[in-house]
Amino acid sequence: MRHVRFPARHVAGATGDDAAPLRSLGDKARWYLPAVLTADVVGAAVPVGLVFEAAQQARPGYCAAGAAAAWVGVQALRRRYTGRALGESRAVLPVLHDWLILIGVLAVARAATGEDTPRLAALGALLPALLITVAVRKLTYRHLSAARREAQAVSRVLVIGEPGSAEDVIAHLAARTDHPYVVVGVVPVGAGSLDSGVPVAARLDAAMPKAPTADSAAVLAAVRSHHADLVLVAPGARIAGERLRRVAWALHDAGLELAVFPGLVEVSVKRLETLSAGGLAVLRVAPPVRRGVQPVLKSVLDRAGAAVGLVLLSPLFLGLVAAIRIGSRGPAFFRQRRIGRDGVPFVMWKFRTMVVDAEGRKSELAGANENDGLMFKMRRDPRVTRVGRLLRRTSLDELPQLFNVLAGDMSLVGPRPPLPEEVAQYDEVELRRLTVRPGMTGLWQISGRSDLSWDETIQLDLQYVDNWSFTSDVDVVARTFRAVVDGRGAY
Template identity: 45%
Template structure:
């Protein structure tokens, strides 16, 4: 194939356009192919109305408008109800506020709250249902409202009731976050059932990379990306295990493929496209209405651990080391000791009652002490309520072949060593309560990877050792993602994801999900 790309029949040649790199070329004939550098790098004859951008906007509006309507309505109702309750409480302490003033105040507050949220980009369709960005917008909106009320009060010399500023605003923010959390759960549940539209996605890159990310997106439909196919350098050599995802064309045909298959998002993976090629693709996709997303080769690292920093005209990803988060480590230690002490105090009656029940129904001590591996491989003694017969450790070798878990972790759904009382304690995770003492002592954290046994730890391969770079926890990311129902590989992957991306906000979310999982007894045995 020559270095120059000939014009398509009936299309004027772009003599001043730079040649397309050889790596971007098709590997098979397609008479409708145009270079990415064309002013119109695709044939839009098959698009309704001939405008791909308008068609993409119509597809997106069909599902984003109802979603945004739900978000706006819920936010407005939250603000109106909270402010109305606050104004009614002011009437009870002698303020001269009639019913009309309460209604008007509630409506104005609802409109103002929605307006501030909109200014903080809380109604961008990409953020609604996203999670961290969405909650960040709500927090910034609450801070802006408090600051704005302070400025207005000072500038106009108004005496605003403190409860309306210092109580109502935080309550509105918390209830709004709860509403968005529920909305997010509703949206994800619909996507998992196939009842909610998803963004039609084309994955572009070398074969293995394209297949990996396609499989990942298929396993997580709640994220709202439906892979319609892939574009690879050599379509003739494309192979997949079950014929999915289909290959829709070569890399050089991406703009035309986007138009032909009504693609909303193009994800570029691997190293096949980079630098000038990637830039030209972004230009070529602009008239199609599709978004361009670049997936870095950095696996399972995201959120606060990754920062985008420009330098010398380049966009550089700075990956923060877990050990460099000294400020957050101190905050985590303070939270562990404080909250752990409070939880231990609150759980003392249940803990003592459970221990007494174990002691009077079975032979042996109520508590079970076991050597576990802590942070950086240090050994410590972990406490649990005894849920098995006294000589349970000596029976492991006889039962190891019956384990329900793959990998190094031994677990049985119908373990014959568990006592009747122990099975009940495990169902509600009451046997883990003594570990709050380990948290108070500093051996463990409230949230972190579960501490392994020494015999498991010595068989870890190098990457799994990294999960012990942080203090082991009473609960962790994989415990709230399936608990004992997950495979060994999936559990370790989630632990490593936590080590790379942990934050106090993530810890708070995991603690909340743990409480919910314990109440439902999901995955516990």
């Protein structure tokens, strides 16, 4: 597969001027904890107090304080307020899980105290706590993500491994900004050159040294000289088993953290399970979800969502049809042969955004293609009509694909439906994106659309295919509305 390119993160050294820009993981913005705590307390106490007072409860203030204390207590026990957890996730499911625990706790308290507020009203009073907590978690996540793009609130990482493996890990971490790790040094195991530019903090012999403490002493010295917060071991036969265990002992005795990269990439943590077999630490990787309740829910959501969307949007469809026909000669709808799941072709519907002879003129513009892969994209394509530019900017041209979703050829969420000539040039890795139904929206849409390179598009599609879940579809749909309003990469 082609090399995947992402916006590069600066890989700093640990000494001199390079060390200055880095702030450690403990240097997250100080307002995170007060903001989260205040939101949780206010979000639980105020609605409960108002509802219970309206219901003429004897002690609405006590009920409000109890609800707030329970909500904070549940999240504290779930370790949501620790420095390591703050700002690290915008996911809704963990908060929803905490909220359901809160409902259970307060249900027990209700039974014990004899409180008799109508159940539905009491449940409604607790709903703002869930919504406000989710909103504040998303706010801190976005702020922390922006800070990390500037190498702030990061973990300074020392990588240990055979030169090739270490270089792969360093390159992968440096190419992404959606994680807290910045590599400040590398400890190669065995001979070999490194081209990443990361300082070599020490070098271990290829074979396990006769002196039991030789590796540990070298690693500890490298950690101290480069002020590392974490030691990350890249996979390799030369740093494993007893040798790795001795290094781990030394690091842990010194109060330092050790992590081991298992060699997997783009695998969701939800698919991973740690096991022990005869003293060996084993990492089980669950297969992608293909059967069961979740695919059924996806199918129901697709068909129901498409049917409701077509009914509600029918007046808009009529208006767009009129605008397209008035703006340029030709039909309002554009039909194109695309490739669906398992390589089965289908006819995809869109609103026409180009002149009627656009396909015939494509060969004339081949030299102006701005995409580096198999797709054809031009930021200022002369074939696009005036109305078409507006439709593309707002993604309204995609709406007729609701007919494809209703027919079962497409899904609301999935990889971009490719053209037959694109699929003809796919390699075995790229063909994997055809194992699911293509979608009206997907990770590519909420991550930049046409601004993405071909490699980035493929990588996002493969990430979706391998790590799909029903809740991830719901999240993508919600984030799509923001992407459409933003309009970035739509042309």
